Amino acid sequence: MKATKCVVALVAYLLACVPAFGGDAIKIGAILSVTGPASFLGEPEKNTLVMLQEQINAAGGVNGQQLEVIIYDDESDVNKCVMAAKKLLDQDQVAVVIGPSISGNTLAISKFFSSAEVPLISCAAAEKIVRPVDPWIFNTPQLDRHAVSRILMDARDKGYKRLAILTVSDGYGQAGRAVLKELVPAEGFELAADEVYGPKDTDMTAQLTKIKGASADAIICWGTNPGPAVVARNRVQLGLDTPLYMSHGVASGKFIELAGDAAEGLVLPAGRLVAVDQLPADHPQKPVLEAYVADYTKAFGPQISSFGGYAHDAFALVMEAIKMGGSAKSGDIRDNLEKISGFAGTSGVYTYSPENHNGLDESAFIMVTIENGTWKVLN
Amino acid sequence: MSYRKDMIWLAFFFGVLMFAPMLLPNNYYLTILILGCLHAMNAVGLCLLVGHAGQISLGHAGFYGLGAYTSAYLSTTVGLSVGLSMLSGVALTVVVSILVGLPSLKLKGHYLAMATLGFGIILSILFNETVDITGGPSGFVGIPRLSLFGWELSKDVTLYRAVAVMLCLFVWLSFNLLHSRVGRALRALHTSERAAEAMGVDIARYKLLVFVLSAAFSGIAGVLYAHYLTFIAPSSFGFMFSVEMIVMVVLGGMLSVPGAIVGAFFVTVLPEFLRAFENIEILLFGAILVLCMMFLPDGMAGGWNKLWAWGKARLSGAAHG
Numbered sequence: 001m002k003a004t005k006c007v008v009a010l011v012a013y014l015l016a017c018v019p020a021f022g023g024d025a026i027k028i029g030a031i032l033s034v035t036g037p038a039s040f041l042g043e044p045e046k047n048t049l050v051m052l053q054e055q056i057n058a059a060g061g062v063n064g065q066q067l068e069v070i071i072y073d074d075e076s077d078v079n080k081c082v083m084a085a086k087k088l089l090d091q092d093q094v095a096v097v098i099g100p101s102i103s104g105n106t107l108a109i110s111k112f113f114s115s116a117e118v119p120l121i122s123c124a125a126a127e128k129i130v131r132p133v134d135p136w137i138f139n140t141p142q143l144d145r146h147a148v149s150r151i152l153m154d155a156r157d158k159g160y161k162r163l164a165i166l167t168v169s170d171g172y173g174q175a176g177r178a179v180l181k182e183l184v185p186a187e188g189f190e191l192a193a194d195e196v197y198g199p200k201d202t203d204m205t206a207q208l209t210k211i212k213g214a215s216a217d218a219i220i221c222w223g224t225n226p227g228p229a230v231v232a233r234n235r236v237q238l239g240l241d242t243p244l245y246m247s248h249g250v251a252s253g254k255f256i257e258l259a260g261d262a263a264e265g266l267v268l269p270a271g272r273l274v275a276v277d278q279l280p281a282d283h284p285q286k287p288v289l290e291a292y293v294a295d296y297t298k299a300f301g302p303q304i305s306s307f308g309g310y311a312h313d314a315f316a317l318v319m320e321a322i323k324m325g326g327s328a329k330s331g332d333i334r335d336n337l338e339k340i341s342g343f344a345g346t347s348g349v350y351t352y353s354p355e356n357h358n359g360l361d362e363s364a365f366i367m368v369t370i371e372n373g374t375w376k377v378l379n
Numbered sequence: 380m381s382y383r384k385d386m387i388w389l390a391f392f393f394g395v396l397m398f399a400p401m402l403l404p405n406n407y408y409l410t411i412l413i414l415g416c417l418h419a420m421n422a423v424g425l426c427l428l429v430g431h432a433g434q435i436s437l438g439h440a441g442f443y444g445l446g447a448y449t450s451a452y453l454s455t456t457v458g459l460s461v462g463l464s465m466l467s468g469v470a471l472t473v474v475v476s477i478l479v480g481l482p483s484l485k486l487k488g489h490y491l492a493m494a495t496l497g498f499g500i501i502l503s504i505l506f507n508e509t510v511d512i513t514g515g516p517s518g519f520v521g522i523p524r525l526s527l528f529g530w531e532l533s534k535d536v537t538l539y540r541a542v543a544v545m546l547c548l549f550v551w552l553s554f555n556l557l558h559s560r561v562g563r564a565l566r567a568l569h570t571s572e573r574a575a576e577a578m579g580v581d582i583a584r585y586k587l588l589v590f591v592l593s594a595a596f597s598g599i600a601g602v603l604y605a606h607y608l609t610f611i612a613p614s615s616f617g618f619m620f621s622v623e624m625i626v627m628v629v630l631g632g633m634l635s636v637p638g639a640i641v642g643a644f645f646v647t648v649l650p651e652f653l654r655a656f657e658n659i660e661i662l663l664f665g666a667i668l669v670l671c672m673m674f675l676p677d678g679m680a681g682g683w684n685k686l687w688a689w690g691k692a693r694l695s696g697a698a699h700g
Binding site: 035072073075076077078079080082083084086087089090091103104107108111126128169170171174175 | 404405406407410411414507508510515516517518520608609610611612614615650651654660661
């Protein structure tokens, strides 16, 4: 019965290890997809929050109170996310929650937050999260709508008429496709082709050949790594010279690495994080971005992406709201979040209001191109 | 186990489920219990199919999702009443399971697993791709909350009680089935299909019956899930969940309905307890599963029976000595 004893001892050890916290620290919850398919979002977000918590606490906390950030991993899974949300609300009784990383999970739990009257600042971009406005739900990433209108502005300047879209069939691509199908005709362009690829596809030649046949002036591809890199490579292999736009979903060094030479000359909207050194010195986001990039790369290495920035901004906005009201009560944080105006974060300059819980506009994006394996800002 | 023992166990289990909310400090634990009950419904159905009839299915997450999506679509988009949508969801699951079961139950062993696996994957693709109906990968939002006879179960506790009663009903049904002619026929065809057939058991009929029954259990669980969470996404009904269901049944003990329930609760609750170990929780979870299978090859039910027998022998030994 040695085995039984081992199991009993293990279970007892597990139960004893459940950490017990005390004191009157401000409790901030976070639900992030640190593992699972969306870990490319959740991992940098978690790193960012851990780093910022240490910084604030080392500097004496906020309003004289220490912070306690409780981070749960939802494994990119809806059920886990729901349980994590319930745990933060009912058991940990946090004042405010940052996350989740993905839109579906945010939509699944947002109603718990309005009924518990605890603000939720999501790191996911879907428009459904903030439109229509729920008083308790905010988000920090730039909306797809803003990215699409930046692309279309660029396309108009270059005189393109017929646009083809190529989107991935996951939550991100689906949301982008909906906005593209709405805005492309509305802005006076012609939708030449509407092609879709699967998130695990490794060859998009078929879709690109179809688009070639539709004689489009430009292609807009909407997806997150690695799909768009395959699209870029296939385009070069096919000898297709139709210009290719990418979405902000690939605005990280990883994409250039994956697509290699095929990435040269591609144009996409991106947050200013990718080109901090090319920002004018008087830009309001410059100091925030420089500090974030320096701190993050020092702590976690050079693989920085704009996704961690979503968590950075959510955290910074919460700190700002707490300082503004001098209170860390859920209701006060919510009220003060809505009063934040002209606050520079990593993704843009935030101005929240009772009607606008996203706080950003088109100016949060810059158009960039890839030249010699690095980002170059277009004017 | 005898029928009487099974019924005593059921009464005890029902009592535990009904009293559990009073001991729980907050709603978070209730959420775990509700999901545990829903998973247990799936596991009970699968225990009948896999454990007793010996037919492997890797597609039951598909039935779970089919019930959930049908009811969600009918109640939200079409605007039917919740009760009617739920009934339609279950009815569609039953019809589809008959259509799938008729050809695929002629297959045996790995081939049946392959066929049901394919079915589950096809459904999973459908949930993802038919964006206009299902909302696609980002999920189906705004499903009305569960209501019975026009009375909405807005409090989690009432909803939990409804789910728990349903689960006990399933268990009762399963016990009755297993202690009847059908149960004996299932065990016979599990041991040897040819022998069973030679003894006059209509194996095709019994196999289909238990397949449809387990699909119906999953469908009902799915319907309840959709109207409990009021949000569903295709990721909850993928291949991995089918595998997780099998894990629950095997972990609990293939031949035991109570074992399947314990397995389902174990798989649901354990990751929540392991949350304290942030980065290594998945490793620990895996290690615990491996240990269980190493030391309890007959599942938890088998382990319990061994412990019981050992305790009894000890006691009688002490009495004699």
